[in-house]
Amino acid sequence: MDDMKRDLGDLALFGGRAGFLQPLLVGRPNPVDRARLFARLTWALDNQWLTNGGPLTQEFEQRIAHVAGVRNCVATCNATVALQLLAHAAELTGEVIMPALTFAATAHAVRWLGLEPVFCDIDPLTGCLDPQQVRAALSPRTRAVLGVHLWGRPCDVDGLEKLAADAGIRLFFDAAHAFGSTSAGRPIGRFGDAEVFSFHATKVVHSFEGGAVVTDDDELAHRVRSLHNFGIGLEGVSSAGGTNAKMSEASAAMGLTSLDTFEEVVRHNRKNHEHYRTELSGVPGVTVVGFDENEQNNYQYLIVEIDEEISGLHRDLLLDVLSAENVVAQRYFSPACHQLEPYRSRRETHLPHTERLSARVLALPTGSTVSREDIRRVCDIVRVAATHGGELTARRRRASPGGRWRTPHATAGFQQTRVG
Incomplete structure (x- = not known):
């Protein structure tokens, strides 16, 4: 069965078949022996x-x-x-x-x-x-x-x-x-x-x-x-x-x-990172956050940055698109701490670089339970959404005036599974 997403009509948000039967999660524990x-x-x-x-x-x-x-x-x-x-x-x-x-x-x-x-x-x-x-x-x-x-x-x-x-x-x-x-x-x-x-x-x-x-x-x-x-x-x-x-x-x-199994998990994570970069290369307004190749990294996080000015797609609307496909992505970290209580009302703080980046980044699923095929299917969804970002945004606005992706700082709490 051809499950590739090609246009907006294929997205689950608009009635298409969901890309995954079971939720594909950010932060799922790596299996052990x-x-x-x-x-x-x-x-x-x-x-x-x-x-x-x-x-x-x-x-x-x-x-x-x-x-x-x-x-x-x-x-x-x-x-x-x-x-x-x-x-x-x-x-x-x-x-x-x-x-x-x-x-x-x-x-x-x-x-x-x-x-x-x-x-x-x-x-x-x-x-x-x-x-x-x-x-x-x-x-x-x-x-x-x-x-x-x-x-x-x-x-x-x-x-x-x-x-x-x-x-x-x-x-x-x-x-x-x-x-x-x-x-x-x-x-x-x-x-x-x-x-x-x-x-x-x-x-x-x-x-x-x-x-x-x-x-x-x-x-x-x-x-x-x-x-x-x-x-x-x-x-x-x-x-x-x-x-x-x-x-x-x-x-x-x-x-x-x-x-x-730490080294084995890191190797798998790095391959996943490479697959994401390859699959999303050239997708308008979507950048996979990179790491210094001269340094070691555990590649635990797969972070993409969404430029709405280029793609016409807000990060939180992409989050909704993925959620409908059973892909549970996460905002890392949005709102930022200074925008949350009990800190927001204690001291007025404006951090332009923090606010800009926190509103644009999204963590996509990776880890040893995520396969190359999983990544291909996730990237198909992201590619369709970003390539048709303007049309997608217009359709969602007509369906939900004042859509919630427009005011993430006013309504969104931390959804991450990461805790200290």
Whole structure:
């Protein structure tokens, strides 16, 4: 049966057959070798050491530290708590400068501790913090900068490290997207004072749910490790007291099993990225966001940028088109954090580069469960929609005056499955 989409009448939005019988999702977990996982779980059960820094967690920490090129890794129950532990261990107060183009957990983790997130604009080419914009945002209350390696693309780590040193403030990185990526040939994980990884189920390496703080600062690592276990082992009294943020042996078993296939998953992701670029080459107003070929990347995210001026198609209308075809794409990240409550009403902030990029980008399905044929069919849909963008927009307007894709910032919440 010929299932190729050729014109608007073939789109499910206008009565055509849906491109997929089952939903094709962004962020579907990569499968693991169940025999290996169950063997590790059985060993943990037989060993009767199920949490509190057991052997599997220790092995997981060692392997993560090796990939990151650092001496210390403290595994945690999730990455949001890892960010909070890091802020506590560094005894931060006042303001923390960060990008708004990130998942809300980055800002929430800081605000939950009584710190003030200060949102800063990005470099429009990388989507990451612009050191010049950070410098302009510095105030007497600034105590740290928290960069985000967006979609695995590294921040300007040299520029941010120099700025932090000059200002005498801490520098941390949310590396939730960037495990296995590099900057100037050096592994993500060894920059700033410390970095935080996420091993949530949607990540390229996952532990069901989990995170980690990685650093070469031995004292900082000691404080994080103590605080993640009720403050045990920390001399003196911490104002935080400590909490329970440990990774369980079951999560470590999954993390180790996921690590076993990490390189294979990255190779598959990279091939998927190449297939998308080939299929969407020449499609008007649609650009696959690229990565520096001189650097390593985990290719976990397949991001396209939609230029409405060229295609006549708004990003959110394309989202509707794909949804009707059973392709569950996602906005990464829109609205940006400064456009969301509780931040929008606390401080008026205008970030033109952030707002422009967040309104144009869309994550398409990739990962080891997505095949080349899946990609061909997704790209057929995108090609028809973008090639006939003006006509598609006009038809949708007639059917739904004031269509919701026109006001995404007023109505849309985060739909991503990515959490810290």
